[in-house]
Amino acid sequence: MKKNYKKGSLRWIIYIVIGIALASFYFGFSVQDVVENEQMQSNFSYIQTHINDFYQEHLAEKINYFWNDVVVNLFWDSFIDNMERVKNGEPTNIELLTPSIENSDKI
Numbered sequence: 001m002k003k004n005y006k007k008g009s010l011r012w013i014i015y016i017v018i019g020i021a022l023a024s025f026y027f028g029f030s031v032q033d034v035v036e037n038e039q040m041q042s043n044f045s046y047i048q049t050h051i052n053d054f055y056q057e058h059l060a061e062k063i064n065y066f067w068n069d070v071v072v073n074l075f076w077d078s079f080i081d082n083m084e085r086v087k088n089g090e091p092t093n094i095e096l097l098t099p100s101i102e103n104s105d106k107i
Contacts, residue, residue: 078093
């Protein structure tokens with residue numbers, strides 16, 4: 001039996017919002033004070049720097065290849081071409097390549 005994880009994500013967001021609201025009300029917790037704290041800003045900067053370095057060293061080349069050569073060349077260019085055909089009232093590539101009953105030989 002598979003679980004529905006889509007509802008779980010929304011549930012956790014609601015729990016976090018309720019938790020922050022309760023912490024603010026009962027304990028005087030301020031998200032703004034935490035985020036603007038100098039130590040927290042230093043931590044965020046440190047993490048951001050290392051994530052950026054990791055991306056540049058290990059992932060950038062692969063992701064750029066995938067985006068430029070797969071997504072753009074195969075999907076996006078075809079999508080734009082077909083949208084231009086729809087705009088001009090011409091049949092799309094799928095309509096051109098799909099066999100129709102009218103054009104097929106009778107058996």
